[in-house]
Amino acid sequence: MPKLWILNHYAVGPGESGGTRHFDLARELVKMGWDVSIFAASVNHIMRRETHLQPGEKIKKEVHDGVSFFWLRTPVYYANGPRRIWNMLVYTISVLRNAWGRERPEIIIGSSVHLFAAFAAYILARRHRCRFIFEVRDLWPQAFIEIFKISEYNPAIWLLRRLEVFLYRKAEKIIVLLPRANEYIERFGIPKEKIFYIPNGVYLSRYQESTFPFNPQLSNTLDSLAGKFIAIYAGSLGPVNGLDTLLDAAGLLQLRGDKQAHFLFVGNGAQKKRLQQRVVDEDLANVTFIDPVPKDYVPMLLRRANIGIHGFQDLPVFKWGVSPNKVFDYMAAGLPVLLLCSYTRDNPVDISGGGMVLPPGEAETLAQVIIELAASPERCAVMGKKALKYVEQVHSMEALGRRLALILSRNAG
DSSP states (O other): OOEEEEEOTTOOOTTSSSOOHHHHHHHHHHHTTOEEEEEEESEETTTTEEOSOOTTOOEEEEEETTEEEEEEOOOOOOSSSHHHHHHHHHHHHHHHHHHTTSOOOSEEEEEOSSHHHHHHHHHHHHHHTOEEEEEESSOTTHHHHHHTTOOTTSHHHHHHHHHHHHHHHHOSEEEESSTTHHHHHHTTTOOGGGEEEOOOOBOTHHHHHOOOOOOHHHHHHHHTTTTSEEEEEESOOOGGGOTHHHHHHHHHHHHTTOOSEEEEEEOOOTTHHHHHHHHHHTTOTTEEEEOOOOGGGHHHHHHTOSEEEEEOOSOGGGGGOOOOHHHHHHHHTTOOEEEEOSOOTTOHHHHHTSEEEEOTTOHHHHHHHHHHHHTOHHHHHHHHHHHHHHHHHHOBHHHHHHHHHHHHSTTOO
């Protein structure tokens, strides 16, 4: 039985808010006879609170569908700042301490977002004399440089860049989630033969079996929107997503007297309070915010929507591709998707025909498209069917799990 460790600071298990990529892939590997353990932080990144450990506990093991989770205590943080950096460092130290003396695995996957988790995976692979695989979910530090306008010569960026290239070189294989990330990585002299593409995906059975009841407050909120044309944004409310454009579009629609379109934001993030204050200040009656919901509830929530929206700032880092979880959730629910993104090459909405790619920052265009789609349910239905068909064929977790098993075999590539 092959033994695999996955180090993902932000991994979540069943019944939690957040991305379940590694849990879903691990379940597929378990079905094929693998022994999989995931080492994750006890603080939920989306909820920004402790969700697993009782006072005094430092680590807890749970097993879900054959997948072992090791929850490691980390400090709570509420925004991007020193406390979040401390949270990352505590996770890194804790995973090294707790995995150092455990029984040797055959393979360790170190998954970014942050590079410290991947570096810990490398150190543990050296300790246990096993194979090190680097999974690149975000292009650190390139995303930092472009989103926060930080110089390449900043000492922290200089250090992160060298750590990034070090990990590329030391990894036996590199797994990327973005369709053109290989081109980015190859610029550092990394051979393309060691880079493998496994995008995000969905467990389609969630969309066929999900029947969980909403809590009364959420049910009342959704019932109050009955008859509206709901444009849902479900995901992190962060600076990279260009969410002011959605509020600008809401303002334009309200100014025009539109009573049908309604924007529903689901999630948490650094921009949430500011966006909510904008809604109050501008008296936007066509915008509603709700807190994150567990992953198992997402399919039912999306059934109450008419279109899904996801967006990105106009930044060069996105020329390497996008693979947002929520876009695939929208597609699995049969929703047409509006993707606000400058770089249209190789993105799932454009490839599938399951929606429209719009320029970011253009609220007038977004408002007009929503008006047109609200008046054309047949067009929405056609795009929704194309979206579902595409995700079934290309982004099911069953197929992605098989691909991962093949890549992890020594002869892959």
